[in-house]
Amino acid sequence: MNGIREIMRSRAVPVILFTVLALVPVYAAVFDDRFLMLFATRILILAIAALSLDFILGLGAMVSFGHAAFIGLGAYAVGILAYHDIWAAWISFPAAILVCALFAAITGAISLKTRGVYFIMITLAFGQMAYYTATSLSAYGGDDGLTMWGRSEFLGTGLFENDTAFYCLVLAILLAAYVFLKVLAASRFGRVLKGAKQSEARLQAIGIDPFGYRLAAYVIAGSIAGIAGALLANQAEFVSPAYMSWHRSGELIVMVVLGGLGYLHGAILGAIAYLVFEEVLSHYTQHWRLIFGPLLILVVLYARGGILGAIKGKSS
């Protein structure tokens, strides 16, 4: 009995969350709200990136301060291919994933030799390396970025062109990524990851060296963030080095912390909350961060579990 109630409670939030997200296009159609459709799509794309960050940060305690690099790399993969007139999504998306997996494998193998503050600094350094590389790509717009003049094509359909269809595609990818990472988290692999976060010495003592597991998780998270980047390039029809600046990496961390670490759907809630806050507050003042900053400090001080923690606290 208790078990069932437990499951209901643990599943209730994600079920409600995804149901609401699925109803957004209906609402937008009824009220003919094109802005909402575009805005919601952008939120979901960044939610995919935040979700992937939560997988390594929340579950594995790897505080990556360079996660936006993967968004940028994924976006540039799509943008550069489009610049060379290759629009097929079945080429550009796998290319984005591959580039990100490779970048994650190389930078992860180096960064994961360190822990704590050093890991934060080294991932930040790799992120900035990617950023400055992008700004110096003068053939592809350099500082100014690269305009795409169109969107990827999916087997000749207009899936990417129609705003509503594109939103549904992004939502489907978000859901797939969420389920995929949830399953990983519950597997033997996930158990090692969560165990290594609690006591590295204990894992060594039972015969597990966490390095390989952390690296695998890092590559998986990087690849998923790369998909987010590929989607972002399509949504904006524009690719810019700003996608991978350290500000964006910081924003992703804020989203994850705001939503509640380690639950995965917390990151989605955090992304929604952050971007809605930004949108609403920036209507009143361009110095909206002056209001948002103190709010965030309050969340960290008084609502440790973030938004999810607040929901759970009420229901139990």
Add this chain to the structure above:
Amino acid sequence: MTRPVLELKELNKSFGALHVTKNVSLAVNPGECHAVIGPNGAGKTTLIGQICGALPSSSGDVVFDGENVNGLSVANRALRGLGRSFQITAILPAFSVLENVALGVQAKAGHSYRFFKPAARDRDLNAKAEHCLDLVGLSGRAGVRAGDLSHGEKRVLELAIALAGEPKLLLLDEPMAGAGPDETARLVEVLSDLKRQTPMLLVEHDMDAVFKLADRISVLVYGEIIASGSVEEIRGNPAVREAYLGTEEGV
């Protein structure tokens, strides 16, 4: 004579000019509990680091199960059957008691790159983990969050985790540290049951516990083994009394 499970051959360790471990040689035979005692600062923790692989030795050999393991990492030595408990309890506090042990079973099974099957409902893992909890008498607490256990229970859980790896030797670093008298009595009971199946190298301050459990005792003072022998021999050894026991009895 049977081959020792663990043999230390003239181990040395220096940190710069500080010579911490000096020519330590000792052996743990099958079925025996070999205790290492010594006053604070004798170099016991360093010696344990050298045995489990966390500290590279300056010279000498660690031979485990007939094989020189000098070049092997902590994790590799653990997989070969070197189970251990820590001076400061190292459990996974956010996991349930059962999950703590199941992770040990999983490590031993060696297939942790499994991505899709839910580990919590893995019958193989759970059955073996429950068995290990049974051995130490902790099965009643399987569902409890490990961080919520009492200190003594955490120490027992460490043993269960170590047992999950089907160890050929248990390396126990002050298992009684911080435990109350009742908890110590229970730990001694659990350990004397385990001793029959699994040989132990016991590093411990609690003399009563050592005298109850140990078959042989080596006394480490300033990084050197000054005496080694049966419980009676060590009790009667004047050098040991002076260096170690004497001061305690004098209090």
